[in-house]
Amino acid sequence: MEPIIQMTGLGRDFHVRERLRRRKVVAVDDLTVGVEPGEAVGYIGANGAGKSTTIKMLTGILVPTRGEVRTCGLHPVRERRRLARQVGVVFGQRSQLWWDLPVQESFRILAAVHALTGEAERARTGELVEQLEMADFLTTPVRQLSLGQRMRAEVAAALLHSPRLVILDEPTIGLDVLSKQRLREFLVAERRLHGTTLLLTTHDMGDVERLCDRVLVIDRGRLAYDGDLPGLSRTVGAERVLVVDLSEPVPDLLDVPGTRHLASEGHGLRQRLAFDAEATTAARVLADVSRRAEVRDLAVEEPDIEDVVRRIYAARR
Numbered sequence: 001m002e003p004i005i006q007m008t009g010l011g012r013d014f015h016v017r018e019r020l021r022r023r024k025v026v027a028v029d030d031l032t033v034g035v036e037p038g039e040a041v042g043y044i045g046a047n048g049a050g051k052s053t054t055i056k057m058l059t060g061i062l063v064p065t066r067g068e069v070r071t072c073g074l075h076p077v078r079e080r081r082r083l084a085r086q087v088g089v090v091f092g093q094r095s096q097l098w099w100d101l102p103v104q105e106s107f108r109i110l111a112a113v114h115a116l117t118g119e120a121e122r123a124r125t126g127e128l129v130e131q132l133e134m135a136d137f138l139t140t141p142v143r144q145l146s147l148g149q150r151m152r153a154e155v156a157a158a159l160l161h162s163p164r165l166v167i168l169d170e171p172t173i174g175l176d177v178l179s180k181q182r183l184r185e186f187l188v189a190e191r192r193l194h195g196t197t198l199l200l201t202t203h204d205m206g207d208v209e210r211l212c213d214r215v216l217v218i219d220r221g222r223l224a225y226d227g228d229l230p231g232l233s234r235t236v237g238a239e240r241v242l243v244v245d246l247s248e249p250v251p252d253l254l255d256v257p258g259t260r261h262l263a264s265e266g267h268g269l270r271q272r273l274a275f276d277a278e279a280t281t282a283a284r285v286l287a288d289v290s291r292r293a294e295v296r297d298l299a300v301e302e303p304d305i306e307d308v309v310r311r312i313y314a315a316r317r
């Protein structure tokens with residue numbers, strides 16, 4: 001099958017004026033990545049790493065300086081209108097809704113733009129209204145919506161024409177826990193029902209954990225990692241954490257080989273020990289702890305993904 005996104009040696013420079021000089025900023029460099037139909041890909045990186053620039057090239061907003069890009073088999077700049085029929089884009093910070101119109105009017109206009117009419121329009125709008133729980137604010141002008149409501153309306157607007165590829169730039173930024181959860185559940189369902197391909201940039205690792213089966217890390221314009229989340233943790237040797245509940249309070253377990261004591265609660269009844277999964281195992285740490293105190297319960301926590309990404313950047317400096 002033809003990849004839905006294919007970037008080959010893709011690059012984009014900007015020339016910025018600094019006092020009297022012009023300085024070249026290489027925003028994206030030598031990016032070669034293919035995304036297959038149906039994949040859900042998290043595109044992550046620090047501020048200024050080049051995520052938005054990549055998305056703008058994928059959607060035809062920016063012309064690349066170097067290399068090639070095909071989105072849905074199309075040339076994004078030259079075939080931008082054809083591409084718009086197959087791609088839905090959500091920019092967390094920018095709206096494609098009409099500020100003074102009720103939400104449902106925006107949907108009607110967008111449906112007309114995409115030549116979606118009659119029963120097809122009713123069915124798709126009905127599906128989105130139900131799944132994104134928008135019935136209560138369909139007649140409310142967009143400017144009066146809460147952020148969570150507006151984001152749901154934005155996502156519905158971008159997905160009204162059932163695009164094959166949905167690109168989301170920071171879709172959950174600023175949302176409360178419940179709104180985030182709703183939006184994520186919707187995207188998971190949309191993908192399951194329609195085989196939609198997702199590409200999302202985010203600083204929220206919860207988005208990546210719950211939505212994506214592949215992660216691309218971009219660092220200063222270049223691809224730093226391409227694989228799954230557990231692999232990302234292994235690559236940087238991130239620590240896991242053993243949490244032990246003990247039968248009686250004991251002093252902090254500071255000398256368990258291969259571990260770092262993180263914290264104690266309840267005068268030492270619960271202790272948290274970080275360990276490097278490459279250097280030792282949870283079983284070995286547990287055996288050592290058991291020699292010092294009776295363990296009533298335990299849990300092993302996976303690496304904190306924020307920490308993982310910080311380590312990737314640090315390793316490349």
Ligand SMILES: Nc1ncnc2c1ncn2[C@@H]1O[C@H](COP(=O)(O)OP(=O)(O)OP(=O)(O)O)[C@@H](O)[C@H]1O
Nearest residue numbers: 014016025027045046047048049050051052053054
């Ligand atoms: N229009 C522009 N003119 C000049 N420089 C730009 C322009 N757009 C982006 N850049 C520069 O290109 C680099 C990459 O920016 P980009 O917006 O793609 O990063 P990002 O990963 O999306 O960051 P963020 O997470 O902060 O949104 C940065 O150094 C940025 O300052």
